[in-house]
Amino acid sequence: MSKCEQCIVREFSSLKALNKDELVKLAGCKTSRIIRKGEVIFEEGENVNGIFCIKDGVCKLTKLSPNGKDHIVKLVSKGELLGQRSMISDEPVNLSAVALEDMEVCFIPKTEVMGFFDKNNQFSMNVMKTICGDLKEADSHTVNMAQKTVKERLAETLLHLHDTFGKNEDDSLKIQLSRDELASMIGTATESCIRLLSDFNKLGLIKLVGKKITITDISKLKKISE
Amino acid sequence: MSKCEQCIVREFSSLKALNKDELVKLAGCKTSRIIRKGEVIFEEGENVNGIFCIKDGVCKLTKLSPNGKDHIVKLVSKGELLGQRSMISDEPVNLSAVALEDMEVCFIPKTEVMGFFDKNNQFSMNVMKTICGDLKEADSHTVNMAQKTVKERLAETLLHLHDTFGKNEDDSLKIQLSRDELASMIGTATESCIRLLSDFNKLGLIKLVGKKITITDISKLKKISE
DNA sequence: ATAAAAATATGATATATGTCATATAAATTC
DNA sequence: GAATTTATATGACATATATCATATTTTTAT
Numbered sequence: 001m002s003k004c005e006q007c008i009v010r011e012f013s014s015l016k017a018l019n020k021d022e023l024v025k026l027a028g029c030k031t032s033r034i035i036r037k038g039e040v041i042f043e044e045g046e047n048v049n050g051i052f053c054i055k056d057g058v059c060k061l062t063k064l065s066p067n068g069k070d071h072i073v074k075l076v077s078k079g080e081l082l083g084q085r086s087m088i089s090d091e092p093v094n095l096s097a098v099a100l101e102d103m104e105v106c107f108i109p110k111t112e113v114m115g116f117f118d119k120n121n122q123f124s125m126n127v128m129k130t131i132c133g134d135l136k137e138a139d140s141h142t143v144n145m146a147q148k149t150v151k152e153r154l155a156e157t158l159l160h161l162h163d164t165f166g167k168n169e170d171d172s173l174k175i176q177l178s179r180d181e182l183a184s185m186i187g188t189a190t191e192s193c194i195r196l197l198s199d200f201n202k203l204g205l206i207k208l209v210g211k212k213i214t215i216t217d218i219s220k221l222k223k224i225s226e
Numbered sequence: 227m228s229k230c231e232q233c234i235v236r237e238f239s240s241l242k243a244l245n246k247d248e249l250v251k252l253a254g255c256k257t258s259r260i261i262r263k264g265e266v267i268f269e270e271g272e273n274v275n276g277i278f279c280i281k282d283g284v285c286k287l288t289k290l291s292p293n294g295k296d297h298i299v300k301l302v303s304k305g306e307l308l309g310q311r312s313m314i315s316d317e318p319v320n321l322s323a324v325a326l327e328d329m330e331v332c333f334i335p336k337t338e339v340m341g342f343f344d345k346n347n348q349f350s351m352n353v354m355k356t357i358c359g360d361l362k363e364a365d366s367h368t369v370n371m372a373q374k375t376v377k378e379r380l381a382e383t384l385l386h387l388h389d390t391f392g393k394n395e396d397d398s399l400k401i402q403l404s405r406d407e408l409a410s411m412i413g414t415a416t417e418s419c420i421r422l423l424s425d426f427n428k429l430g431l432i433k434l435v436g437k438k439i440t441i442t443d444i445s446k447l448k449k450i451s452e
Numbered sequence: 453a454t455a456a457a458a459a460t461a462t463g464a465t466a467t468a469t470g471t472c473a474t475a476t477a478a479a480t481t482c
Numbered sequence: 483g484a485a486t487t488t489a490t491a492t493g494a495c496a497t498a499t500a501t502c503a504t505a506t507t508t509t510t511a512t
Contacts (some may be wrong), residue, residue: 063365065373066452073365089358094365121344128354132315137358138297139289139320139366140467143372146413147291150469179490185373189470194491211489226291265456376499406456415500420461436508 003027006107009055014126022116030106035059041082041097043103048093050109052082057103058165058175061095062184064170071220072136072185075100075175077165084127085134087113100177145187148226153186154196156225158206162215172212229253230332235281238305240352248342256332261285267308267323267331276318276335278308283329284391284401287321288410298411299367300360301326301390301401306323310353311360315341371413374452378424379412380452384432388441397440 004027005020018026035041035057042048045063058077062070074093087110093150098140117124139186144153158173166176177185183193197213200206203222207214215221230236230253231246244252258281259353261267284303288296299321311378312319313336323388342451343350368392370379382397390402403411423439431447433440441447 065369066501067373069373071372072368073368085361088354089362091362094362099281118347124350128357131357131361132311135361135364136315136317136320137310138361138368142299142364142367142371143289143291143297144235146297147293147295156369158249169392190489191471191491192469194489195469208490304491337475416459417461417501418499424461 002032004030007055009044009053009079011055012086013081014054014123015081016120017120017126017146018116020118021121026108026116028114028173029112030108032104032106033098035103035105037099037101039099041099041103041195042093044094048083048086050107050113051084051087051113052097052151053106054080054082054098055104056155057099057101057105058101059097059103061097063095066133069095070184071187072181073138074166081127081130085131088127088131100175100181116174150186150192151190151196151199153223154193154200155205157182157186158200158213158215159218159221159225162218170212170214170216172209176211178211211223228258231254233281235279235305238277239307240310240349240356241307243346243348243352244342245346246348252338252342254273255338255432258332261325261331263325263327267325267327267329268311268319270320270322271318274309274312276333277282277310277313277330277339277364278323279334280304280306280308281328281330281332281338283325283331285323285325285329286407287323289321291374293375295359295411296322296410298407299364301449305355311357314353326401326407334396345363370386376414376418377422377425378451379414380408380419380426381431381447382440383408383412383452384439385447386443388444393440396440398435404437 004015006019010016010018010023015026029054032055040054041059044062054077056078058075059082060072061074061076061082062072065071076097082105083093083099085161104109117127144156148156161173161175161177165173168174179194181191182197183190186193197208198205200221201208203220205215205217205224209218230241230244230249236244236249238240241252256279257397261283265402267278270288270290280302280303284301285300285308286298287300287302288298293295308323308331309319343353370382374382387399387401387403391399394400405420405423407417408423409416412419423434425431426447427434429446431441431443433442
């Protein structure tokens, strides 16, 4: 069992507030897991009873709509925590988590986290601020979905992927989503998504090579995203 | 200055965790305000520096979209608190609050609330649970906006208004929204909203008398909302 | 009470987006 | 490495929704 004290990603999450003793205690009760691309970490409605700390990799948080389509609510990556809302609400998770790449995640049981929560004020404050940030973002998403066109949402999403995950040496977006996944992030049909990508390509805003997307004109994309 | 101890609505919010001493202290620093229908409580981007406790009335929380349209993110009524997220994030508010009816609200300065927050565990836990509930709801809204049709969203919203605010003696919805406001809740053009209401009316799902809306077939509406 | 303004309603039309069909390209399996 | 499956791409068409125009009703102001 690796030590949490020496884990770098801890510094990126609420867990950075924990002191040495707490980290030792944490290391003693956490369990580590390798999750392959496409595997499910947890499913909507499940009782998770703890939180996951992402040591490496990226996953999507999805919610099933009554029309049978999955909607990607959020992408979560290295250093972030999963399942905090559900733990605090004391409810099953409302979203599913599925790995977009091979991942390494640690599971921390609820009892342990709640202990830190009670005793370490900075930790609980960090968690709260994270959740408040998520709420602000979620409201903003709702408005985007309700008021923007698919084209605007696609432009915005491409820029968001660029800003959040960066690019490879060849300038293509580091995060690789299928057209289907991209469509389910912006809330449209896969074909519509493909068509608009193709339009952006013809307009010289992006370059498509196989599955790779390269943004070639950020400012015009920004203009389109409004 | 009225006493918080005797205020009934306190029981409906996170404030119910406060003890007698805390309530006396609260009563000493809170300020009460009457807000007329249509008046703004706070505006997106403003520094609010405290929270509002709604003693009476209902308001809408809106966010301006880049297309110039306001989107109604949430309706908030008697007994609920406003501005919690902003206070915890230590950021300007991300939503505007506008009264839908005449209201009575109390303002509690941030310093005071944060004091309770630090010392009263139950209070901070209540606030967190509220915000977690908001987040769950917001994610669900996002998915609805992204995946459901306008018709489905209208049906769902009517049912939600019915469940949340109840009905008058004549069975019409207690909460009165203009067609414009209803449209800005479901994220559509005012004309589309009016047209669909008219369709629902012709199908016998609702009854329209002036501004009043009466739901006459809940189960069919539920079916439409999916 | 009357005039003016705003809200509601409906028609006509344009546009965005979804759906279904089919072709091609890429990835996976045997 | 060929065969099969899956993902991407594009066309044709249907449908949902937005926009603009105009009529009617309701509310507000004088």
